Amino acid sequence: MTFDEEYRIKLQEVEDIVDRYLPPEEGYQKTILSAMNYSVRAGGKRLRPMLMLETYRLFDGRSKAIEPFMAAMEYIHTGSLVHDDLPCMDNDEYRRGKKTTWSVYGEDMGTLAGDALFFYAFETAGKAFDMNVNAANAGKAMTLLAVKSGIYGMAGGQTVDVEMTGKALRKDQLRFIYELKTGALIEASMMIGAVLADASREDIITVEQIAKRIGLAFQIQDDLLDITSTTEELGKPVHSDERNVKTTYVSLFGQEQAGIRAKLLFEEAIELLDSLTGENRFLKDLLVFLITRKK
């Protein structure tokens, strides 16, 4: 089986789980339920829950208790995109060729749908406690989900990004934004997989280090694709960073140096992955794919 075929099968597995935990669209609050489901079903790479599941398998996790956490992770990621698109933030009417949540349901419902997805994520993750899981591990996983989504994670990065829009960024500021805005949920995904599989403290720290490098390399790759790809290949307009005078790894370090840094981070990640006892060939292939992707 080629990687593409395997990836498609794995993606379907993840899609099914993310979909299965969505709420039924009924009752007085039908509109918000439909706005939530619309947002989640608008698609995406489902990268975070996939990384969570494969890290869980790397440590021999076998329980269904990982599933509510996979869904929860995708709901938080989705909720953050819903709020990113709002008129008071990026003011985007379309994402991946589909109308954004606020542009379908209105600005007030867009705000509430994002909020509702955040709460629903923790509500969903909480179902794990009824699934024969080690409660201390589930508690640790739920706390990780909160920390890496919040001010010391995604939301913190997002805030600095919004604050610095239109201003030139220093290297340390750019790195901070990348590590938190993109990196934090990737860290949380892989770490939660490890925690729920009862990995050792040491291994969980190694997983965090792997995820940190992958998250940063992934974001640098995004910067590079904006320069090197074509609009056709990428499925969205290229050279947008240059047009928007956005500080990126490419604008700060140049294309060659940015490429070298991404490669280095990636190699370190693979080395760390190889240092672990467990084995998951697909996870390794997935990481290679993320860093060599053309879109």
Next chain:
Amino acid sequence: MTFDEEYRIKLQEVEDIVDRYLPPEEGYQKTILSAMNYSVRAGGKRLRPMLMLETYRLFDGRSKAIEPFMAAMEYIHTGSLVHDDLPCMDNDEYRRGKKTTWSVYGEDMGTLAGDALFFYAFETAGKAFDMNVNAANAGKAMTLLAVKSGIYGMAGGQTVDVEMTGKALRKDQLRFIYELKTGALIEASMMIGAVLADASREDIITVEQIAKRIGLAFQIQDDLLDITSTTEELGKPVHSDERNVKTTYVSLFGQEQAGIRAKLLFEEAIELLDSLTGENRFLKDLLVFLITRKK
């Protein structure tokens, strides 16, 4: 000691806890941290964490592990007010005589500060897992926090309220909004107190029933005060519901019937409270105060 004196001491105790868990305002994301702290420190009755603590004591809870949950509850309540005030929602520039978060920090930061408070609430509650708590109980408490804040709780009620603005409400719709928008966090507060004190399943259900009645009676009392109080006494303009053609218990049932309903709900709540084995005189006084309050 009079109730007022005792209340003031208890309030200080709760204030200290809510304040102690706030994040330090430092680092790249300083602005959002300052917006979060500004929102929480803008004040309020701190009713929910107080109810949580006193219910905890009713069941003989004695650990510090209740504290992060008290703080978490107040952060969620605050975050919801921050989003309520946004231009795309109620568009309020002032709350309790102070500038609202978005009107100080901008609309984008207001949106993000609300989000950050939600995540920080779960991050804070998660600290309980490191405080020698029964992890299964802490998991149940964290899940309750999510469920009662989300679409089957506060956010669900909020959505229907926003959707129905300017439209006449049926009795069942009004009750749904009151039970979810106001009631759900009061239920969560009291239930979390009971859960963390390791109360029996049966007692937790009784506590939910008490809280449901208190929440609804509290909201009806709000409707009544808008009619019967003076602007001076209430500290905000009276007759605002009538001016805004808002459906309330008073507009639907008349002042007398609304008063009778509130009294009945309150008496049922006290009866249920008396049916429990534990004893907490201050909690009972607090409930009386909530229903007989003049502001």
